[in-house]
Amino acid sequence: MSVVETVTKLVTPILDDHHFELVDIEFVKEGKSWYLRVFIDKEGGINIEECALVSDQLSEKLDNCDPDPIPQAYYLEVSSPGAERPLKKEKDYERALNSYINVSLYQQLDGKKVYEGTMTALSKDELTLEYMDKTRKKTITIPRKQIAKARLAIKF
Numbered sequence: 001m002s003v004v005e006t007v008t009k010l011v012t013p014i015l016d017d018h019h020f021e022l023v024d025i026e027f028v029k030e031g032k033s034w035y036l037r038v039f040i041d042k043e044g045g046i047n048i049e050e051c052a053l054v055s056d057q058l059s060e061k062l063d064n065c066d067p068d069p070i071p072q073a074y075y076l077e078v079s080s081p082g083a084e085r086p087l088k089k090e091k092d093y094e095r096a097l098n099s100y101i102n103v104s105l106y107q108q109l110d111g112k113k114v115y116e117g118t119m120t121a122l123s124k125d126e127l128t129l130e131y132m133d134k135t136r137k138k139t140i141t142i143p144r145k146q147i148a149k150a151r152l153a154i155k156f
Contacts, residue, residue, distance in 0.1 A: 003027040003036070006069040010061045011038055014054055020046065023081045024088060027074075034074035039081040051078045087150040097122050102153040103129065105146050115140060116153050 004025045015022050023039040040046055040054055055078040062070065087093050087101065102116045109115075117131025120139070128141045 001069075003070055006065075007036065007038065007058070007062075010065075011054070011058050014057045014061070015040060018042075018050070018053070020050065020054065023092075024086060027070075034070075034072055036070065036074050036076050038076070038078045039085075040078060041081055041085070046080045051080065054078045083154055084151050087152070093119075093122055093127070093150070096150075096152060100153050100155045101129070102151050103127075103142060103147055104149045105142070106148045107146065109142060109146060110140060115142070 004027055007025050007027075008022065011022060011025070020040045020042045023041050024037075025039070026035075026037045028035055028037070038054070038058065040051065042050070055076060058078065059076055062068075062076070084102070085092070087096055097119055099119060100117065101119050102114065105113045105115075107113070115129050115131055117129040119127050120130050121128035121141075124144075126141050126143050127147075128139060130137060130139050132138070
């Protein structure tokens with residue numbers, strides 16, 4: 001079982017107790033250090049005290065695991081996904097309908113691999129994005145299987 005799978009099983013009951021949502025978990029090496037990042041949220045947004053509460057409870061559960069699921073040293077970070085939260089689950093996409101998003105594709109579609117605009121429609125197989133091309137408003141329908149990454153975006 002991977003670190004992410006193990007941590008998901010450990011953190012889910014903690015989040016359920018507090019009515020928080022698991023957004024994402026990543027276990028990555030940056031430089032010489034390993035980071036276990038747990039992104040959580042709730043309706044109306046998560047605050048620092050709530051992140052600290054989950055961090056303390058998860059840390060205690062991880063310390064009591066035998067065998068240790070993460071034998072190397074690492075930093076545990078529990079935080080909000082932020083304003084540019086990733087769209088991973090179906091629920092994330094549904095919530096982002098009519099919102100401004102950034103979409104990165106596996107391969108070019110109409111000559112571009114990255115689109116940023118308002119998601120105006122969503123189905124099981126595709127999403128429709130309204131975006132600006134210089135000064136013209138355009139619409140593109142993107143097959144969901146071509147999406148490498150999607151996230152909420154901030155419009156400037």
